[in-house]
Amino acid sequence: MTTTMQAPAPVRETRADRIVMICNYAALGLFTLAVLYPLVYVFSASLSDPKNVASGKVWLWPVGFSLDAFKAVFDYGSIVSGFSNSLIYAIGGALLATVLTLFAAYPLSRQGLPGKGLIMALFVFTMMFSGGLIPTYLVVDRVGLLNTRWAIILPAALAVWNVIITRTYFQVTIPEELLEAARVDGCSDFGFFWRVVLPLSKPIVAVNMLFYAVAQWNSWFSALIYLTNEHLFPLQLVLRQILIQHNVDPSQIRDTSELIRLKELQEQLKFSLIVIATIPPLLIYPFVQKHFVKGAMIGSLKG
């Protein structure tokens, strides 16, 4: 920088610095707008009269304020049950998956594990090659998971990607010397994991929770494949149904009244549903965010 030792005057930016700053703010501002606008639009549209949305009057703020859309949403039993199911899948899935990930990643991060290379290779193998839809379905069927909540949680309970990130995090932040020191003090492996590793790993735990929870929250395909009981459907499947029920080819539709009905329904529910589906991830994000950058970055460095 251009300051000198004896100058008490405030730090003066050069013109070049200021131009860079202005450009930075302008660019970042544009990015922010690009990210923020769709959010604001969807939020405004959900609070507007559907007619005004359809005719294009809504572009930033709500026009013809109405909460009807939200009332209508709660009129549909499947939406309410979908919401609670999604919470169960997201929270339950994230807890289980995080525990499994930590259990898998920690031993793999230690030097002394025999067969470490082979185990890791097997893990990575499953990243490249999967059994495919029908074989997986057969397995889920034969173990009796079909049409239960476990069919959603168990097959997604471990992501190798997350294991690798977590393993790297351990390797970087928990040096072998720490383990040796603990051993000298008479600490067992389990004690070390519980008393030393876990307290030092809050960021990576938070990152795992967030990754798994968001993945479960957004997923619908496994529910589509494994569930045939509507009471178990997650919110995304219900949301998807509303969006596609309308997108039928009009020339194929058998009844025009039907088409109108679907159109009304979609116009009414689309935006409010998106808002509802977005709120939970938006709510947890600020709490996890401070760990997020730290955990994910350390884990991914030197991977």
Add this chain to the structure above:
Amino acid sequence: MQPETTTGGMRRRSFVAGALGVSAAAGSGGLLTGCGSADTAAGADADSLAAPPAVLGPKKSGVNYPPGYVGPVARELRPIVNEPVKFTIVVPQSLTVGDWNRNAFTQWMQQQTGIQIEWRQVAGGDDTMTKVNAMMAAGDIPDAFLGVTFTRSQLYLYGAQNLFVDLTPYLDKYAPNLQQVEKDYPDARRLMRSPDKGIYSFPDINDCYHCRASNGRSYLNTEWLRKVGLDVPSTTEEFREVLKAFKQADLGGKGRTIPFAGYKDAPLDTYFMNAFLYNPGDPWLVLNDGKVEANYVKDEWREGLKYLRGLYADGLLNKDAFTADQDQMNRYGNNPDRPIIGGARGYYWGSFLEIDEADTKARWRQYTSIPPLQGPNNVRYAAWNYLKVGLEVSTLVITRKCKRPDLLVRWADVQYDLEAILRSYGGPDFKWAAKGDKGINGKQAIYSLGETWASDTTKGKTWDQYGVMYRSGDFRLAERVNPRKPTFESPLYEQTRDDYFPYKQPVDLEFPPVTLEADQAAQDAEIGLNLKGEVNLSMAKFVTGKLDPADDGHWRDYLGRIAKIGLKPYLEIQQAAYEAFQG
């Protein structure tokens, strides 16, 4: 068969609507054949054909049928079984139906028939078949599928593998209502059958009159026509003049006028090309003396492209006619303050603007459908859908897991009863019409379905058209019209009758719904998809000016691309399938 040329008398007793043919008497012939001699289906109990044939109950009183009515009637229903029997049926997820177990029509059916259903819901949309295929592969098969749309080719494939039950002996013995349908519509059996003569589904009948002209409908704003002092155009040149006048008068204001609008789900060609050749739209296949041909390589098609190119170049079509989606189209149609579109391609008003039935001055009432245009060579067709509207196969499919197909067939047949139909798609709030009430076609009405189709009034009460029903033409038109609150159904019917029916093409030009063998089906899907992409893309390019339809080089290149994708093998597949359909 000879096409009927009358415009008034709506005796659409044939599925070949408007082409009431010689077969009217032939259909009632061998109805109860197959009884006794036929074997039971694979997987079914031996005694599933042992019960005596089902008979219809006496007619219910208090229902007013119009004279000469052909269609479902309301009868006294009796339980099918005395001891409760349970079947597992896979159905699509639907917000309108809600929970299938607690649905009002489900409950009613159970009370009437004594048959219990364990419902298994699969998510709807394109991925339904992914799920269904996984179930099939895993052997995780229900007793039946309801409302899951298998193609004709899939039905045939699974039927030939004995996965789906050939219902022929059961229909002949336990489906008296369906037998009545076969008398009313002599073509029904031919359309139900696979090439191996097996019937692998219980069909749904929906003889929807206005649907037959859906692809060829276009609208113009009558207020605007009045303002520019022009009549409804009848030729391609007059049409161009009208659009030019709209543009010149700038009736939308501020230069925002769109004389004519189209969007990607309502292709322009199904209306405009019919001024040059008969064009039913995607997949653009037609018959010429028993030979299957593709429209999009014909010179007439090129002439049509030139005409559309002219309209587009003069700024008479919206710039995004090929890319706008439904939402964008609605924004044009619902423009605040005043309309900005002079006309639109659409299946009905709702394709391009909001239908407000309560308001007698609502904007949609300004738009009227216009007859097909007469081209320079005096061609003038309304693509009339004789064969692909009316009978849907695959609505109810019974599998080999089902021990008693006879009971499920009887259960399905009950749904053909008039009262069951009304409950199945209108809900329990329907009313019988009084004597003197007028229906959509102006004759005696039979029923009314309540004031609106608003989603929350029918939610959880109907089966949202997933059930099997017998909705004949007369039945559909016997819905009471509230004189104080006319819906769009009457104008839609009248405009179809007056604007399109008179211009329908001869029936033997229409490519029928064919069934493909498994290996053909794979090839058909692949080539067909590529052809569709190429035709649509090139049409957009020709019309918007990226390619010039008048340029011989461009046209030759286009034909070359089509040939390279495989038009020839594609047409051979279709030809073979057509010949199999003809038997």
